[in-house]
Amino acid sequence: MNNGKVLVAQGGGPTAVINQSLVGVVLEARRHPGIERIYGARHGVRGIINEDFYDLTQETSHNLELVAGTPSSALGSTRDKPDLAYCQKIFQVLQAHEIGHFFYIGGNDSSDTVRIVSEQARAAGYPLRSIHIPKTIDNDLVGNDHTPGFPSAARFVAQAFAGANLDNAALPGVYVGVVMGRHAGFLTAASALGKKFPDDGPHLIYLPERVFELEKFLADVRAAYDRHGRCVIAVSEGIHDASGKSIAEQLAKNVERDDHGNVQLSGTGALADLLCDQIKSRLGIKRVRGDTFGYLQRSFIGCVSDVDQREAREVGEKAVQYAMWGDRDGSVAIKRTGFYSVDYELQPLEAVAGKTRVMDDAFINEAGTDVTDAFRLYLRPLLGSGMPDAFRLRRHVVDKRLNP
Amino acid sequence: MNNGKVLVAQGGGPTAVINQSLVGVVLEARRHPGIERIYGARHGVRGIINEDFYDLTQETSHNLELVAGTPSSALGSTRDKPDLAYCQKIFQVLQAHEIGHFFYIGGNDSSDTVRIVSEQARAAGYPLRSIHIPKTIDNDLVGNDHTPGFPSAARFVAQAFAGANLDNAALPGVYVGVVMGRHAGFLTAASALGKKFPDDGPHLIYLPERVFELEKFLADVRAAYDRHGRCVIAVSEGIHDASGKSIAEQLAKNVERDDHGNVQLSGTGALADLLCDQIKSRLGIKRVRGDTFGYLQRSFIGCVSDVDQREAREVGEKAVQYAMWGDRDGSVAIKRTGFYSVDYELQPLEAVAGKTRVMDDAFINEAGTDVTDAFRLYLRPLLGSGMPDAFRLRRHVVDKRLNP
Numbered sequence: 173m174n175n176g177k178v179l180v181a182q183g184g185g186p187t188a189v190i191n192q193s194l195v196g197v198v199l200e201a202r203r204h205p206g207i208e209r210i211y212g213a214r215h216g217v218r219g220i221i222n223e224d225f226y227d228l229t230q231e232t233s234h235n236l237e238l239v240a241g242t243p244s245s246a247l248g249s250t251r252d253k254p255d256l257a258y259c260q261k262i263f264q265v266l267q268a269h270e271i272g273h274f275f276y277i278g279g280n281d282s283s284d285t286v287r288i289v290s291e292q293a294r295a296a297g298y299p300l301r302s303i304h305i306p307k308t309i310d311n312d313l314v315g316n317d318h319t320p321g322f323p324s325a326a327r328f329v330a331q332a333f334a335g336a337n338l339d340n341a342a343l344p345g346v347y348v349g350v351v352m353g354r355h356a357g358f359l360t361a362a363s364a365l366g367k368k369f370p371d372d373g374p375h376l377i378y379l380p381e382r383v384f385e386l387e388k389f390l391a392d393v394r395a396a397y398d399r400h401g402r403c404v405i406a407v408s409e410g411i412h413d414a415s416g417k418s419i420a421e422q423l424a425k426n427v428e429r430d431d432h433g434n435v436q437l438s439g440t441g442a443l444a445d446l447l448c449d450q451i452k453s454r455l456g457i458k459r460v461r462g463d464t465f466g467y468l469q470r471s472f473i474g475c476v477s478d479v480d481q482r483e484a485r486e487v488g489e490k491a492v493q494y495a496m497w498g499d500r501d502g503s504v505a506i507k508r509t510g511f512y513s514v515d516y517e518l519q520p521l522e523a524v525a526g527k528t529r530v531m532d533d534a535f536i537n538e539a540g541t542d543v544t545d546a547f548r549l550y551l552r553p554l555l556g557s558g559m560p561d562a563f564r565l566r567r568h569v570v571d572k573r574l575n576p
Numbered sequence: 577m578n579n580g581k582v583l584v585a586q587g588g589g590p591t592a593v594i595n596q597s598l599v600g601v602v603l604e605a606r607r608h609p610g611i612e613r614i615y616g617a618r619h620g621v622r623g624i625i626n627e628d629f630y631d632l633t634q635e636t637s638h639n640l641e642l643v644a645g646t647p648s649s650a651l652g653s654t655r656d657k658p659d660l661a662y663c664q665k666i667f668q669v670l671q672a673h674e675i676g677h678f679f680y681i682g683g684n685d686s687s688d689t690v691r692i693v694s695e696q697a698r699a700a701g702y703p704l705r706s707i708h709i710p711k712t713i714d715n716d717l718v719g720n721d722h723t724p725g726f727p728s729a730a731r732f733v734a735q736a737f738a739g740a741n742l743d744n745a746a747l748p749g750v751y752v753g754v755v756m757g758r759h760a761g762f763l764t765a766a767s768a769l770g771k772k773f774p775d776d777g778p779h780l781i782y783l784p785e786r787v788f789e790l791e792k793f794l795a796d797v798r799a800a801y802d803r804h805g806r807c808v809i810a811v812s813e814g815i816h817d818a819s820g821k822s823i824a825e826q827l828a829k830n831v832e833r834d835d836h837g838n839v840q841l842s843g844t845g846a847l848a849d850l851l852c853d854q855i856k857s858r859l860g861i862k863r864v865r866g867d868t869f870g871y872l873q874r875s876f877i878g879c880v881s882d883v884d885q886r887e888a889r890e891v892g893e894k895a896v897q898y899a900m901w902g903d904r905d906g907s908v909a910i911k912r913t914g915f916y917s918v919d920y921e922l923q924p925l926e927a928v929a930g931k932t933r934v935m936d937d938a939f940i941n942e943a944g945t946d947v948t949d950a951f952r953l954y955l956r957p958l959l960g961s962g963m964p965d966a967f968r969l970r971r972h973v974v975d976k977r978l979n980p
Contacts (some may be wrong), residue, residue, distance in 0.1 A: 186746045211974055215746075225974035238967035244742030246969050251747065331878045338648030339875035343588045343655065347871070400704035430630075440852070441845010441868050448844070451737040464845050467751070471743035473770075474735045474879065474964035537653075560878035563642035565650050570615055570629035573672040 175272040175299070177207035178492075180228070182307075183216040183252070183278030183285070186244035187321025188328075188476045189309050191483035193277045194247065195240035196488020197305070201273075204496050211269070216250035216278070217285055221261045223269070243473050253281050259288040266293075266300060271493045273301045277488070279308035279319075280526055283503050287521035290501040300496040304503035304521060305487050309470050311358035314529045315519045317508040318358075320487055322471075323480035323554035325352075326362035326470045329406075330555060333366030334562055336463070337373040337404050340343065344402035345459025346393060346451050347373070351445045352469055354410040356530045357381050359469070363406035364543045365551055368562055373404025378390050380410035380539035381531050384419055389447075390454050392541055397457060409443060409464075419443060440464070477556030483514060490516040512553030577678040579703070580612035582896075584632070586711075587682030587689070588622040588655070590648035591725025592732075592880045593888035594711050597681045598651065599644035600892020601709070602632050604787035605677075608900050615673070619683070621689060626666045627673070638967055644889065647877050658683050663692040666830075669708075677705045677899045683712035683723075684930055689909050691925035693810060694905040701923045708907035708925060709891050713874050715762035718933045721912040723876075726957035727884035729756075730766035732873045733810075734959060737770035738966055740867070741777040741808050747805035747864025750797060750855050751777070754848045756873055758814040760934045761785050764874070766949045767810035769955055770965055775807025785935050786944040788823055788854060792852060793851075794858050796945055800863060811845060813868075818847035834938070844868070875961040881960030894920040916957030 178199045184191055194212070201207045210228045226247070228236075254262065266274060266289070276286045286304040295302035304455035306313050309478045329351055340347045351360040357379030364377060372400035375396040378384055396403040412418045420443040444462030451460045487504045494502065500520035503525075509515045535547035584601045586594055598616070605611045614632045617623035630651070659664065670678060670693070671849045680690045680842075690708040695705035710717050713729035714839045733755055755764040761783030768781060779800040782788055800807040816822045824847040848866030855864045891908045898906065906922035907929075913919045939951035 191714075193673040212969065223886065223974075223976040223978055226969055227974050228969070230972040231970060235967060239967075239969055241740055242742065242966045244969075245746040246967075249746040265978060269974075298640075300854040318682040332872055332876055334699070335647055335875035335877040336871055339590050339871055342586075342649040342653040392932065440849055440866065442849060445844055445849075446847060455734050461871060463872060464843065464868065465872070466867035467740055467865060468736055468867060468869070468872060471739035472736055473742070473966060498973055528851075562646045562877060563639060563650075564646075565616065565630055565632070565643055566635060566639065568631040569633040570631050570673075574627055574669060 173311050175270050176206050177269065177271050178207055178210045178219070178273045178275065179213060179266065179269070179271045180210065180275040181216050181220060181277070182211035182245040182247050182249050182308065183276060183282040183468060184249060184308065185224060186249055187307055187386055187470060188242070188243040188322055188324035189310050189480050190277055191194060191242055192240045192481050192484035193305050193307060193320060195461065196485040197275050198231065198236055198494055199233065201494040212247045215248035216252065216264060217254050217258070217445055218252050219248065220265050221258065223265055223273070231434045235366035243476070244471055254285050254288065256288065259285065259292060262289055263292045263296070267298060272299060275303050275305055275491050276441045276494070277305040277307050279310070279527065280313055282363060283521055284525035286501070286503070287525045290521060297457040302352040303378060304492040304524065305491045306504060307508070309359060310353055310356050312356040312529045313524055314527045315523055316505045318506060320480060320484035320556055322358060323477040323556065324467050324542050325359055325476065326365070326389035326551060327477045327555045327559070328472055328475045329359055329362040329465065330365035331475060331560060332465060333363040333374055333404065333406060334560070336531070337366060339563055340373060340404050342519060343459070345461060346405070347404045348399060348405045348444050348447050348462040350407050350464040352465065353380060353408045355380055357408050357529050359548055360406050361531065361535065361543045362551060364548065364553060369564070371400055375400060375403050376541045377406045378408060378411050378541065379531065379536060380408045380412060381536060382412045384411040386450065390450065393451055394455055397455070401452045407443070407447065422545040479554055479556040487516065494518045579674050580610050581673065581675050582614045582619060582677045582679065583612055583624070583670065583673070583675045584614065584679040585617035585620050585624060586649040586651050587651050587680060587686040588653060588711065589874060590713055591651055591713055591874060592647040592728035593702065593724055594648070595646055595650045595929065596644045596682055596885050597709050598722060598890035599640045599713060600889040601679050601896055602635070602640055603637065604893040604896040605773060608896070609965055615656065616651045619652035620656065621658050621662070622654040622656050623652065625662065628671055631663060635821070636657060641968050647880070648875055658689050658692065663696060665688065666693055667696045667700070671702060676703060677708055679895050679899070681709040681711050683714070684717055684928060684932065687925055688929035690905070690907070691929045694925060695973055704906045706738050707895040708928065709895045709900050710908060713763060714757055714760050716760040716933045717928055718931045719927055720909045721918065722910060722958055724884060724888035726762060727881040727960065728879065729763055729873050730955060731881045731959045731963070732770070732876055732879045733766040733869065734769035735879060735964060736869060736873070737767040737778055737808065737810060738964070742966055744777060744806050744808050745909050747863070749865060750801060750807045750809070750861055752809045752848050752851050752866040754811050754813055754866070754868040756869065757784060757812045759784055759932050762935060764810050764812035765892035765939065765947045765951055766955060769959060770951065773968070778810040779804060779807050780809045780945045781947060782812060783935065783940060784812045784816060784947065785940060787818045788815035790854065795856065797855055798859055800857070811847070811851065831860070861880050881958060883958055883960040891920065898922045937962050
């Protein structure tokens, strides 16, 4: 039996449901009699090395439930990617505070941190249970059917494109919406779920799983525009050329990199503006508009999938159960068991850490500009209940009198 | 008694509730025994001169209700701004189809079209009742407490900033959100309603009602960032210098103008990117992100104020009543009668047409970087029921052990 102190933290980009996982950990841990204290580290691993902890044992259950329903990381997050020395510091703090259970909610960078801390504890003979709890709107964790946070962001993207399509139908032109996703196109592909009628947009979808060629893109837009009199396009911020160089990076004057060596792709409208300029100048289409969904898609309050909420809560709960009743460290994974139902497993940390999942080929059509029905079937149940729907007037055409 | 044919059309930018007004007209007109046919012109005035009509009499009430709940203009819209010759064409078509009642749902440009058509019918002795039905997310129609469409867009902006603030609190830095609004800052000011705690963002709000000075802006951002360790900023796309020249226009390489002579401000991320570049380079702050809300704020499906829905429906209904039972043309206006309740009036078309309302001085604080409580009180009831709320963990700080 480990000692009775739990530490939980949140890393990486916030999501609409990451606090569900936090609260899942706290409420489940409270039910185990051996647990004396539950600490939350502020701003992820940085809060750990700074011993910047809140005592969540003193939180009311009621406020925890309210926080669970609030988007973004309530404990704060960090982009720090700990190296070995950083992880040694983390381990020192865990020892000093006699932490027996460490839960880190985050993406694949966070799972790698858990992996290193877990190894250090084992090497030192210190009794620590370390569990990684999945979270990422990119849906790029291997071994998971999908990851908490993705369904709500996908719902935002689907609703955004459903609305953008209606707007574009009312005032025809070309609309380009740029969606987050550096390597994995899942979130951009979610735009397809905003489509109801066969002539609805998005008419074209560009994913980082396929090479982006500007000339082919312009020909695609021309064809769709000629066919529909308008064109709605979903573009991943991570689109790249054949050499793997991102289109956004080719344009950015001052490339900014985070501690993970990643180029900043979000928080700038450059990619959308460039693509719009190309469509205007090369295709001679006048009304061309570009939106970059930016932080709205991961932080908008009031757009959430209830399926996502439930699962995010459960991965937190299951993490505590694996820690209390299991005999190994690992990463909680979501497995699909029905249409629609899931179960949870504890994966080895090595199986997840530092790896990136991308879209299956079966999810992308042959032309590389749309998703398949397999993807629609995969995503639809994740979006949850109460998806808004769009309706049209029926075409009862009136005979002309002046110019029949 | 006029003859029994009604024509309804939608002009200008779509909103989340403009179809409520359309359906308000159709369902109310059906209740009047004298009405034989209700036509809808596709794509506003352009559809009129092209005799491109749907017969809405044949629509089911059920489908009309579903369309009412769908954002964007179901009949299609147009940016055409008719001159006298164009209005003469409109009038010819109205005559040819024996239209007795003309309803045009739109902003102040649309009200001007109704005014000209009304004058021509009167000059020609043709029995036509012409009513303008208000609609604009900019909230810039004079004589109205507020305009249908604005409350839902304001709700989107408030929810977006509530979420952006949470995201920014989790990963501190500077966040700039650029909001629609060429001359009137109402929609940008709505960002303030996303704020709950005193240290929440938006910490700074820049409106077109005040002159924008880059140096003062940078000093404001510096001060807010030093105070909060982060800074969330709401900026209107219409901000301009002392000469009235828009900051966005100063940056745009290829300025695009619509038929109204307006510069395209939306559908480009240039303004946000420029402001972010200035903050990075001049203030030396590394993590600076900019989002341009673009078309999301007016077309996102699933973010709507129920108060806005109700009122948008009612202005359509009232328009028909004024037409059937009244003796003059005009523009339907919303008047506030309680906290919160409204009534409707028919204003003269000349009182609305071509005029622009901006924010009262009483709504803007002295520094010109925030709204007042008067504005919060004005806007809050319009946002409707079920506004999502954000909750925080309480600060039960744990004593440090390694570095007390």
